[in-house]
Amino acid sequence: MYRSRIKGCGHFLPERVIKNIDLLEFMETSDEWIQERTGIEERRWIDPLSGENTSTMGAKAAERAMKAAGVSKEEIDFIIFATLSPDMYFPGGGVRVQDILGMPTIGALDVRNQCSGFVYALSVADQFIKTGMYQNILVIGSENHSGGLEKSTRGRGVTVIFGDGAGAVVLSRSEDDSRGLLSTHLHAEGAHAEHLSLLAPNTGKWVDRLIKENNPEDTSYYPYMNGQFVFKHAVVRFSEVINEALQANGLSSSDIDLLIPHQANLRIAQFIQRKFGLNDDQVYNNIMRYGNTTAASIPIALSEAVQEGRVKNDDIIIMAAFGSGFTWASAIFRW
Numbered sequence: 001m002y003r004s005r006i007k008g009c010g011h012f013l014p015e016r017v018i019k020n021i022d023l024l025e026f027m028e029t030s031d032e033w034i035q036e037r038t039g040i041e042e043r044r045w046i047d048p049l050s051g052e053n054t055s056t057m058g059a060k061a062a063e064r065a066m067k068a069a070g071v072s073k074e075e076i077d078f079i080i081f082a083t084l085s086p087d088m089y090f091p092g093g094g095v096r097v098q099d100i101l102g103m104p105t106i107g108a109l110d111v112r113n114q115c116s117g118f119v120y121a122l123s124v125a126d127q128f129i130k131t132g133m134y135q136n137i138l139v140i141g142s143e144n145h146s147g148g149l150e151k152s153t154r155g156r157g158v159t160v161i162f163g164d165g166a167g168a169v170v171l172s173r174s175e176d177d178s179r180g181l182l183s184t185h186l187h188a189e190g191a192h193a194e195h196l197s198l199l200a201p202n203t204g205k206w207v208d209r210l211i212k213e214n215n216p217e218d219t220s221y222y223p224y225m226n227g228q229f230v231f232k233h234a235v236v237r238f239s240e241v242i243n244e245a246l247q248a249n250g251l252s253s254s255d256i257d258l259l260i261p262h263q264a265n266l267r268i269a270q271f272i273q274r275k276f277g278l279n280d281d282q283v284y285n286n287i288m289r290y291g292n293t294t295a296a297s298i299p300i301a302l303s304e305a306v307q308e309g310r311v312k313n314d315d316i317i318i319m320a321a322f323g324s325g326f327t328w329a330s331a332i333f334r335w
Helices: 020-025 031-038 054-069 093-100 114-130 190-195 206-211 227-248 266-275 294-307
Strands: 003-012 017-019 042-044 078-082 107-111 136-143 165-174 180-188 258-261 316-323 327-334
Touching (some): 003 054, 003 294, 020 031, 031 266, 054 165, 054 294, 078 114, 107 114, 114 136, 165 294, 180 227, 190 227, 227 266, 227 316, 227 327, 258 294, 294 316
Parallel strands (some): 078 136
Antiparallel strands (some): 003 165, 017 042, 136 165, 180 327, 316 327
């Protein structure tokens, strides 16, 4: 059986920076209120006039990942695209990236697991590589949140958190079974789905929206989050799925060289850091600069960590995520 390894990483972020103070233009809030609850200082939002969208950002991150990997588009065998914010209801972003990059008629799969989407996508890609079906798989996480947020005081509990961006990796086959992706661990609990959800548009309501599009009281077209409920579940599930990855590979928390958590909330990451006894050099956080970029957060953070020299050969790297669904997941690498 083959081993999967990340051969190259890349990320893309919109140029437009939205600081906390900029949000005062359309909601009642403060820099202190946002930082105290989330740790976020600023985020990137697409400029509506730039022409950027979820697919174009994903394509740019993918180009950078392929360049870093030394792999051409003709050498990519499959695309897996993770997002909660596709450019259209259907089709998904995977085929759009294929078109933008002028790639051959390879398969393209979309993963809709929101915050844990990138780790789920890695796990799917790993199965294709382990069985020998594919050699190089492009795994992308990309999000355009700003286009769908309720930019008002009513929506501030969600709107202040989210940012736009994309990250990508080339996952490739390796015959060195001592390094690469050691294991992935996936979980879900649909009983809590509506605590972090976007109820519309859906096939039961999209026509209704056209009829009632001027109804300001209809909030179902904006994301909803039961913040305290999500936080309480997140800290438990993060811990569980990290421990699961360590135990599956006969490792302990002292073996972790770098933990890359989904950038949901800095307070969650800090709680997990304390629980596992990790120092600042063992955890990578960038939510302060970019907010929560959902499926893009882990690949953006990984790409930055690699560029900064925070990831070295033989390091034990753990990626972990929790979010809407509820779904949670982890992936553990020996780099």
